[in-house]
Amino acid sequence: MATILVVDDELGIRALLSEILSDEGHSVELAENAAQARAFREHTRPDLVLLDIWMPDVDGITLLKEWGATGQLTMPVIMMSGHGTIDTAVEATKFGAMAFLEKPITLQKLLRSVEQGLARQSPRPALPATQQVMLSSGGARELTVEHTLASPQTANHNAPLALGPQSEQVFVLDRPLREARDAFEKAYFEFHLAKENGSMTRVAEKTGLERTHLYRKLKQLGVDLSRNKRSGGN
Numbered sequence: 001m002a003t004i005l006v007v008d009d010e011l012g013i014r015a016l017l018s019e020i021l022s023d024e025g026h027s028v029e030l031a032e033n034a035a036q037a038r039a040f041r042e043h044t045r046p047d048l049v050l051l052d053i054w055m056p057d058v059d060g061i062t063l064l065k066e067w068g069a070t071g072q073l074t075m076p077v078i079m080m081s082g083h084g085t086i087d088t089a090v091e092a093t094k095f096g097a098m099a100f101l102e103k104p105i106t107l108q109k110l111l112r113s114v115e116q117g118l119a120r121q122s123p124r125p126a127l128p129a130t131q132q133v134m135l136s137s138g139g140a141r142e143l144t145v146e147h148t149l150a151s152p153q154t155a156n157h158n159a160p161l162a163l164g165p166q167s168e169q170v171f172v173l174d175r176p177l178r179e180a181r182d183a184f185e186k187a188y189f190e191f192h193l194a195k196e197n198g199s200m201t202r203v204a205e206k207t208g209l210e211r212t213h214l215y216r217k218l219k220q221l222g223v224d225l226s227r228n229k230r231s232g233g234n
Contacts, residue, residue: 001025002047002118007037007063008080009055013103017050020110034058041067046075048117051097053081053088061092068096076117080105086184090173186221189214193223 004026006017011032018028029046031037034057040046053060060079067073079092082103089100098120099113173180189203196202204211218225 001027003027003029003044004114005029005031005037005040005046005049007031007034007049007055007060008052009033010052013052013080017110020107021114024111024114026114034060034063037063038066041072048114049075049077050114051077051079053079053092054083061088061095064092064095064097076120078113078117086181087177090177090180093173182221185217186223189218189221189223193218193225198225 001024004021006014006021006028008014008017009032014030014032018030021028029040029044031040033055037049037051051060051064060081064073064077064079067077073096076098077096078099078101079089079097080101080103081088092100098117101109101113175183189207192203192206196206200211200214204214207214209217
């Protein structure tokens with residue numbers, strides 16, 4: 001179906017991704033470092049690249065920048081990392097990555113991201129105004145970061161709003177970093193407040209913040225505490 005280049009210094013990750021993608025009918029090429037990835041890209045244009053960020057010789061974002069500077073970023077690139085942050089994700093998408101997956105990568109998220117990447121078949125040399133990041137919480141203690149790009153074909157501006165705390169939200173990245181971080185933090189705390197029916201005690205426990213600090217943080221972010229506050233207590 002497609003030729004996918006997997007670049008990761010961990011043998012186990014390369015083997016696992018190769019097995020999964022091969023089972024899906026793709027042709028998988030493997031590289032354990034940036035040098036091998038460069039050599040492959042010199043003579044072949046893969047349909048998609050899965051690129052680890054933290055590698056011992058040259059990190060993935062540096063390699064992504066090189067491909068962009070030399071005109072070789074002609075394929076979708078999905079970044080991977082087990083130590084990713086929202087800042088790292090923003091940087092990756094800024095330099096052309098179409099998505100960011102946090103390890104351990106679930107089968108569903110991997111296949112969905114690969115499918116989306118192959119459907120687009122185009123690089124992202126700059127940060128367009130339509131670029132967004134979707135943050136999906138996998139539970140009270142886990143946060144999985146998955147980056148997608150909204151398109152006119154897939155965006156549904158007339159979709160009804162779901163009720164209750166939403167574990168998936170969309171954040172526009174074409175804005176100053178501080179504003180993007182504040183928007184994420186506000187949505188994060190509003191999610192937990194709604195989930196805990198406005199209980200500051202339980203939200204403090206869930207988020208690991210001291211209650212007074214939590215209250216100051218919510219006021220700073222402009223979170224409407226009365227909206228989620230339960231009747232008869234907190």
